[in-house]
Amino acid sequence: MRIGELASRTGVSERSLRYYEEQGLLTSGRTPGGHRDFPDGAVDRVIRIQELYAAGLHSSRIARILPCMRDNDGGPSMNATPALVAELTTERDRIDRTVNDLLRSRDVLEQVISTAADEAAPAGPADKERSRR
Structure with missing residues (x-):
């Protein structure tokens, strides 16, 4: 082609x-x-x-x-040489660290989103009654 x-x-x-x-x-x-x-x-x-x-x-x-x-x-x-296998193992470990870092970042963002969503939620009838007192 x-x-x-x-x-x-x-x-x-x-x-x-x-x-x-x-x-x-x-x-x-x-x-x-x-x-x-x-x-x-x-x-x-x-x-x-x-x-x-x-x-x-x-x-x-x-x-x-x-x-x-x-x-x-x-x-x-x-076949892969022992040196190449060692390099690939190092690369895999680097990728694993990157994935773990990204997962931690996502968890932090999820916490911020959850907190912001709770604070931004409209007040229900019970909340309105409490705020009048």
Whole structure:
């Protein structure tokens, strides 16, 4: 498939797809006219790259991880080294800390929202009677 179709099917810009190719994250063949020709599996690969970027990984680390990840075509093309496993463990721990920080922030916001909603609630008949006294 051509780069425009890949961009359309993944929601990723053509510019980003070219960058992925420059970084060795994505490969394509060439048509006789010199246009990029991506295999159907490139859609899954681009989605996986996007997921790894969303997790906070940078392109050089993604380039080292991708060959170890299972694709739709079967198995990984190489096994992860102990050093890569250690790096990935560190990344997972960083993501866990970020998730926990976000959950704590959400809890604080929930408390503020709850308190503000209670204070802003219209007074009921019993509350009005008490305020007259």
